[in-house]
Amino acid sequence: MRVFESLNCIVCKQPFARAANQPRSPLQLGCGLAMCDECFMKEFDTDEKERKHQCGNPDCFKNDDFAYFLIDVLSQETALVFTPMGYLLVKPFKIPECPICHDEYSDEIDAKKSFALKCRHIICTECCLKTRSSNKTTCPTCRVHTYTYVNKQKDRFHDFLNELPQMTRQMGAMMKAHAFIITCNECHKKNIVDEMFSCGECGFEICGACAYKKHRSHEAIPLLEKQANQMLMELQQESRNVIKTYKDLVPELHQGLLEGIDIFEMKLLSKEETLKGAPNLADLQEKHESFTKIKSKFESSAENYLPHLRRFDAEVKQLIQTLSETSDI
Template sequence: MTSEDEDRRENWLQDFLDELPEMTCQLEEMNKTGYRFCDECKKLDIVDEMHHCKKCSLQLCGNCIYKNHRSHKAITLLQKEASLMSHELCDLSISEVQTYHQLFSGLHKELSDGLEGFDQKLLEKKRDLTNASTFEDLMEKNKKSTELKTDFEKCSEEYMPHVRKYEKRVKELMKTLDDDPN
């Protein structure tokens, strides 16, 4: 092999490597748009016209399924893809919804316990008013208790719209699922 042949080969290899990322992107895009290569004849075809041979676990064009796999159990590739997507979506959705459900249940319990504790402590502060030694002490204790109550109200008023908005959005999503004919 001459040095010129080696240079050509290196250039060809480098050109191929330079184009590889773009070719990979094109193949991924074809998969997204519903095209697949037949595992036997390598023909590019649309998913709607292809089949999945269950015995061989191959995706095949109509010609190859007929010629070489007609005695095997097969389903359309569309059915296979739908089943895979359905399982994946179901697994991810269930996991995510359950995670939030557990998170919100825990937060709700902690929040509820916290509110109960805050309520008890606030009542103790109000009872403390009767232990005031002077009118000035009484006014100071009342001021502090009132400020705590006001801060609590303010905090709650800031928090509630977010909870209501979240609840409303979840209901809208549920309605979308109910209204979807598919």
């Protein structure tokens, strides 16, 4: 099970606290990484050559401000659950917004990448470039006049955004796996759906032992069978609705198309009769050219349409063949 590495101290590897002024609160280092306050104090008092954190940045320990942007991330307690190993994503996470333009931060769009100010609040790079003056800007969060040096330096919030897609996929897998676990209504023990039963008389979802001990006189069927019947009914209703939509739509569209072609043919042939009344050769040639262009445009439109119709016909036939040949779906 993966946890957010970006929300763990880079020295002790323990998860950060959710608030400032605590031993495990995150501090932003000069190199862009984050360390808990407790480890920062130990490293700061240690000889530079013996420190566990060695990045080569001479400004790494010149700042002791809390990484407020990480604390803001951790404040979403319903989405991020604390474990001794780190934070797990259990609900969809709302990506924070820049306090100036109110756009979500993104690590894929350069203009919307977060930039940590010296006060350790963040704004997007675009707003930082627009509002800075002589490498200074006023933080919209704490109102401090702070320095800004816009560069490509990564920080732990960037790392968090990079981890978020994978953690979201892990959350989905966890939710899917949890959906296969059922609690017995009698003994309250958890079990997989495949080994559970449904009592036809009282509607309880029960394990095999409780089905035998307490519901022996009732008619019980495997819970998997009940769920299969429910899913079958829902799936077939959805299939009927989808197919009916196009069974109704295709003839209607084709009927309207055929009627349009008939009207087009009638009008074109009628207009072409005007060639007989041309007063001179130039007018005759102009009319002939004009109607030829209209006819060519019709032919071009038809040629563009027919491949889509033929492809649709071929794909439907292929799906029929797939259903005929496949036995395990």
